[in-house]
Amino acid sequence: MSTISLPYNFEPRDYQIEHALEPFDRGKSRLVEVWHRRAGKDKTALNIMAREMFRRRGVYYYVLPTYSQGRKIVWEGIDAQGFKFLDHIPPELRKRMNNQDMIIETVNGSVFRVVGSDNIDSVVGTNPVGMVFSEYSLHDPRAWDLFRPVLRENGGWAIFPYTPRGRNHGYRLYKAAEEWAKDPTSEWYGSRLSILDTGILNEQDIELERMSGMDDDLIQQEFYCSFAVGARGAYYAKEMEIARTAGRVGRVPFDHNIPVFTFWDLGHRDSTSIWFVQFSGAAILVPLYYENHTRGLDHYVDFLANVQEKFKIKYAEHWLPHDGNQKNIIVQKSAREQLTELLKENRVSGIVQTTKRLPLEDGIQAVRRLLPRCYFDEEGAKRGIECLENYTKEWDEKRKTFREQPRHDWASHGADAFRTMAISGIEELVWGAEMGDHIADPDELWGTDTSAMTESDFDPLEV
Numbered sequence: 001m002s003t004i005s006l007p008y009n010f011e012p013r014d015y016q017i018e019h020a021l022e023p024f025d026r027g028k029s030r031l032v033e034v035w036h037r038r039a040g041k042d043k044t045a046l047n048i049m050a051r052e053m054f055r056r057r058g059v060y061y062y063v064l065p066t067y068s069q070g071r072k073i074v075w076e077g078i079d080a081q082g083f084k085f086l087d088h089i090p091p092e093l094r095k096r097m098n099n100q101d102m103i104i105e106t107v108n109g110s111v112f113r114v115v116g117s118d119n120i121d122s123v124v125g126t127n128p129v130g131m132v133f134s135e136y137s138l139h140d141p142r143a144w145d146l147f148r149p150v151l152r153e154n155g156g157w158a159i160f161p162y163t164p165r166g167r168n169h170g171y172r173l174y175k176a177a178e179e180w181a182k183d184p185t186s187e188w189y190g191s192r193l194s195i196l197d198t199g200i201l202n203e204q205d206i207e208l209e210r211m212s213g214m215d216d217d218l219i220q221q222e223f224y225c226s227f228a229v230g231a232r233g234a235y236y237a238k239e240m241e242i243a244r245t246a247g248r249v250g251r252v253p254f255d256h257n258i259p260v261f262t263f264w265d266l267g268h269r270d271s272t273s274i275w276f277v278q279f280s281g282a283a284i285l286v287p288l289y290y291e292n293h294t295r296g297l298d299h300y301v302d303f304l305a306n307v308q309e310k311f312k313i314k315y316a317e318h319w320l321p322h323d324g325n326q327k328n329i330i331v332q333k334s335a336r337e338q339l340t341e342l343l344k345e346n347r348v349s350g351i352v353q354t355t356k357r358l359p360l361e362d363g364i365q366a367v368r369r370l371l372p373r374c375y376f377d378e379e380g381a382k383r384g385i386e387c388l389e390n391y392t393k394e395w396d397e398k399r400k401t402f403r404e405q406p407r408h409d410w411a412s413h414g415a416d417a418f419r420t421m422a423i424s425g426i427e428e429l430v431w432g433a434e435m436g437d438h439i440a441d442p443d444e445l446w447g448t449d450t451s452a453m454t455e456s457d458f459d460p461l462e463v
Contacts, residue, residue, distance in 0.1 A: 006054060007047035008090045009083060015198050016044045019191035020159075024048055028189035029157035032177040034164060035193045037222040038201065041161035043079070043088070045132045048159065050089045053110035058129035058156075060112050061147075065138040066409070067116030073134070074114050075102045117143035118409060129156040136160040137170025140410035141386055164227045166237045167244070168389045171227045194224040233393035233402040235364055235415070239371040240389045249385065252377035254287045255280065259316035261426060262304070262350070265417035266324060266335055267293055271410075272300060273417035275384060276307065279426075284370065287377045289384030291413060297335065301342040308348055315350030318343070319424045321416070322357040355423050360406070366422035367415075387414025 012021055020031060021044070035041040049060050064070035077085035086104070089112060095105045102114035115123055117133075120143040131147060133139055144158070151158055162170055177190035195201040206223055210216070220226040243249050254260070258278040265273045272295070276288035290303055308315065324335040331338065340352045376385055390411040393402035406412055 004090050004092060006051040008050065008088050010043065010047045010088055012044065015193060016040060019193065020044045020048065023189040028187060030188045031159045032174050032190040033159065033161040034174050034225050035161065036195050036225055037163055039193060039198050042134055045159045045161050046085065047088050049130055049132055052130050053106055053112060054108055056129060057109045059126060060110065060130040061123065061128045062114050062132045062134065063143060064116050064134050066118045070114040070116050071102060120146060127154060129154055132159045134161055136162040137165035137168060141169040164221055164225055166229065166234060167227050167241050169386055192225050233395065235391050236367065236371060236388045239368055243371065243374065248375045249378050252285050252287050252375050254311040254313050256312040260313045261316055262318045263417055263421035264320050265413050265420060266320060267413060271413040273413040274300065275417050275421060277421060282373060284374045286374055287380050289381040289414065291383060297338050297342055301346050301348060304348050305346050315348065318350050318352050319420050320352065320354045321420050322355050324354040355420055358423050363419040363423045367419055370422045384414045387411040388418060391415035
């Protein structure tokens with residue numbers, strides 16, 4: 001009987017041994033691999049996973065930003081030498097293979113599965129002992145947040161191979177790993193390798209890429225692992241980086257003396273998102289962001305009520321996008337009408353407004369004008385901040401360029417809700433804490449029909 005050695009059909013390069021295999025074998029169970037394009041980071045991570053599947057029986061997830069990417073890159077991937085990516089899991093050691101669900105079960109009972117963080121809820125509740133978050137800088141960071149306690153409890157491990165996409169959650173994870181790794185007992189290990197560190201590409205190779213049309217920003221990002229270049233195609237990456245640098249992302253608590261406005265994106269099959277905002281002088285304070293999915297409007301009104309009670313605040317207005325006026329064919333009421341009724345039933349203050357329909361580009365420009373005035377609570381609005389940082393244009397794979405339209409993914413819901421604020425016109429008003437004594441009594445606002453009113457007809461701060 002022939003012997004099969006693991007890793008299988010993989011001869012690791014020196015830097016792959018030094019910055020992945022050896023740290024892992026020393027007990028580093030959280031590897032952050034910021035490596036340049038074509039450095040073999042996915043090959044290295046998969047071979048670690050394939051080996052570990054036979055050391056410890058369990059469930060192992062290889063996670064890509066989207067399910068379709070998982071099929072294309074991992075399940076159907078072939079390297080430059082024509083070797084199938086999956087064949088690093090030796091075919092002789094497989095018990096079964098499910099092509100539809102992208103699952104391999106090995107002869108010792110381990111399960112390998114390719115999933116996308118765009119549908120991570122499909123595997124929530126399971127108990128993986130090893131995970132790879134490939135291209136982590138493009139992931140919905142919620143996926144890691146959901147599984148980190150699982151891996152903590154069962155002694156599992158995680159690897160994050162990626163190239164930079166600006167100073168988003170990928171950048172923050174690398175910087176944190178770099179800091180944590182200073183403690184020799186830490187489970188974290190971070191490495192950042194450009195072509196100058198690996199030697200597998202040289203300046204002549206890069207010059208050929210440049211001559212073929214690759215711009216310098218992309219070269220710095222892909223081959224020199226620069227975080228300084230904003231995420232390509234990201235609408236608000238520059239503005240959000242400035243906000244962080246200027247100290248406008250930090251501790252921003254609710255001020256119970258200032259009325260609260262909420263701005264929504266309505267999800268039908270997708271997430272519903274809500275920004276909680278207060279206007280103080282010229283500043284726009286953003287203490288909280290919330291989103292959920294597959295829930296009815298009553299769930300969000302309950303959340304509004306809890307926020308109202310917990311922080312002792314009162315709402316002035318709740319702004320929905322223009323489609324909030326569309327009638328639901330089942331209940332024969334619009335979202336605006338339903339929300340108004342639910343607010344009254346649950347004694348939640350504030351009236352419901354809807355924005356006008358404006359061209360998408362106008363809304364995006366309005367957001368860019370608004371962001372320099374915004375102060376975000378780093379914890380309360382964390383998810384929303386990540387949405388703004390990662391809201392990007394759609395990539396045209398055939399033309400190798402960005403289309404002039406947003407990519408619809410996990411980040412678009414929060415970005416759309418923020419655009420609701422930008423096009424509402426409400427941010428043109430300047431309010432301060434001194435107006436606190438004039439917050440509208442909710443009893444005066446419940447059920448008020450303002451569809452025919454203008455701002456000169458109604459001031460939510462006066463009763």
